[in-house]
Amino acid sequence: MxxxxxxxxxxxxxxxxxxxxxxxxxxxxxxxxxxxxxxxxxxxxxxxxxxxxxxxxxxxxxxxxxxxxxxxxxxxxxxxxxxxxxxxxxxxxxxxxxxxxxxxxxxxxxxxxxxxxxxxxxxxxxxxxxxxxxxxxxxxxxxxxxxxxxxxxxxxxxxxxxxxxxxxxERKGAQAAANGVLVRLRFDLARDVTDEAELAAVVAHELAHNILRHRARLAAASDGRSARLVRATELEADRLSVWLMADAGYDPAAAVRFWTRHKRPLIRAATHPPRKERIAAIEAEMTAMASARAADPSARPPLAVAPPPLE
CATH class of the missing domain: 2.30.42.10 (PDZ domain)
Incomplete structure (x- = not known):
C-alpha cells in the first residue's frame, strides 16, 4: 500500500x-x-x-x-x-x-x-x-x-x-499534543485527571486541533511560527472542544473545572493563552452554542464549517 x-x-x-x-x-x-x-x-x-x-x-x-x-x-x-x-x-x-x-x-x-x-x-x-x-x-x-x-x-x-x-x-513528550493525525496523551497526565469529563475536555481540545487542521494551517500561514498565531489556534481548539463535548454528552463546563484546577501549564506559556483567557473563551462558546442550538438543534460549530484564516 x-x-x-x-x-x-x-x-x-x-x-x-x-x-x-x-x-x-x-x-x-x-x-x-x-x-x-x-x-x-x-x-x-x-x-x-x-x-x-x-x-x-x-x-x-x-x-x-x-x-x-x-x-x-x-x-x-x-x-x-x-x-x-x-x-x-x-x-x-x-x-x-x-x-x-x-x-x-x-x-x-x-x-x-x-x-x-x-x-x-x-x-x-x-x-x-x-x-x-x-x-x-x-x-x-x-x-x-x-x-x-x-x-x-x-x-x-x-x-x-x-x-x-x-x-x-505515551510515557514521554508533551503532556497532551496533536499532530494532525494523532492525539497523544502522557501517562502521568491521564492518571492525574481522574474525572472522566475533565479527561474528555483535554482529549476534545487536542482532537479539535486535528479537526481544524491547525498544524497544516500554521505551516501555510506567512507567520505560522509566531506565538500570536499559535495562541489563536489554542483558543480555537478550546472553543471547538465545547461542541465536541456537548455532542458526546459531556458537560463542557468540565473544561473550566480542568483549567481552574490544573495550575501547571501543559506547555510553554509563551505560545499558549493564560488560563483566564481560555476559560473566558470556553464560557463564551458555551453561551454561543446554547443559543445556536436553541434556534436549530442541528446547528454545527461555525469554526468547523468555515475556519477563519490564520493571519
Whole structure:
C-alpha cells in the first residue's frame, strides 16, 4: 500500500521512546489509562461525525505493539494485555464498539485490513500501528471493513464513522499534543485527571486541533511560527472542544473545572493563552452554542464549517 503523501510527514514524529524495565502493576495501570482514553475518544469522535470535515472508521480500539516494550518488560506486558503474537495488537477495546461487536478482543494482533497486510516500512517502534492508522484513514468510513488477525481469522466490522484522528498514551513528550493525525496523551497526565469529563475536555481540545487542521494551517500561514498565531489556534481548539463535548454528552463546563484546577501549564506559556483567557473563551462558546442550538438543534460549530484564516 502506498502511504498518502499528506500523512507520511506527520507520522515521522509519532515514535515513542522505550519504556525501560517496569512492573506488571505499572503495565496494568498504563493499560487502564489506555482503556480510559479509547472510551473517551471513541465517544467524542463518533458523536460529532456528522459535522466533522474529515472522517475515518473508528473501530473502537487502541493499538499497542510488541516493539514498544523492552525485552525485560514483554513477559509482564504480555500477561496484562493477553497478547500472543508479534505485530500491532488491541490494547483496549470499547464495549459495544464495531470491533467488540465483531468479536475482537484485547490482545488480538491486527495482521490485515480488507485483505491488505499491515505494511512495515521500517523497524520503528510504532510504525506498524501508524500503518494501521494510515490504512483506516484511506477507507470509506461509511463502509464496513474486514480485519484479519495473526492466526488468519477474519472479522467483519460494521461501519463506524468518526472524526478523523487516532489516539495514543505515551510515557514521554508533551503532556497532551496533536499532530494532525494523532492525539497523544502522557501517562502521568491521564492518571492525574481522574474525572472522566475533565479527561474528555483535554482529549476534545487536542482532537479539535486535528479537526481544524491547525498544524497544516500554521505551516501555510506567512507567520505560522509566531506565538500570536499559535495562541489563536489554542483558543480555537478550546472553543471547538465545547461542541465536541456537548455532542458526546459531556458537560463542557468540565473544561473550566480542568483549567481552574490544573495550575501547571501543559506547555510553554509563551505560545499558549493564560488560563483566564481560555476559560473566558470556553464560557463564551458555551453561551454561543446554547443559543445556536436553541434556534436549530442541528446547528454545527461555525469554526468547523468555515475556519477563519490564520493571519
Amino acid at each position: 502506498r502511504w498518502p503523501l499528506l500523512l507520511t510527514p506527520v507520522l515521522v514524529g509519532m515514535l515513542a521512546a522505550p519504556a525501560g524495565a517496569r512492573s506488571r502493576a505499572d503495565f496494568a495501570e498504563f493499560a487502564a489509562q489506555e482503556a480510559r482514553l479509547v472510551a473517551v475518544s471513541h465517544r467524542l469522535t463518533t458523536a460529532s461525525a456528522d459535522w466533522c470535515p474529515a472522517t475515518m472508521p473508528q473501530p473502537g480500539w487502541l493499538l499497542e505493539d510488541r516493539r514498544r516494550f523492552g525485552d525485560d518488560d514483554w513477559s509482564d506486558a504480555q500477561r496484562v494485555y493477553g497478547a500472543t503474537g508479534d505485530g500491532p495488537f488491541i490494547a483496549a477495546l470499547v464495549p459495544g464498539s464495531a470491533a467488540e461487536r465483531a468479536g475482537l478482543v484485547r490482545g488480538t494482533v491486527i495482521a490485515a485490513i480488507n485483505g491488505e497486510p499491515i505494511e512495515t516500512p521500517s523497524n520503528d517502534e510504532t510504525i506498524r500501528i501508524d500503518a494501521v492508522i494510515v490504512m483506516l484513514a484511506a477507507l470509506d468510513p461509511a463502509a464496513p471493513l474486514t480485519v484479519t488477525d495473526g492466526a488468519g481469522r477474519s472479522y467483519r466490522l460494521g461501519a463506524a464513522p468518526g472524526c478523523a484522528s487516532a489516539f495514543r498514551v
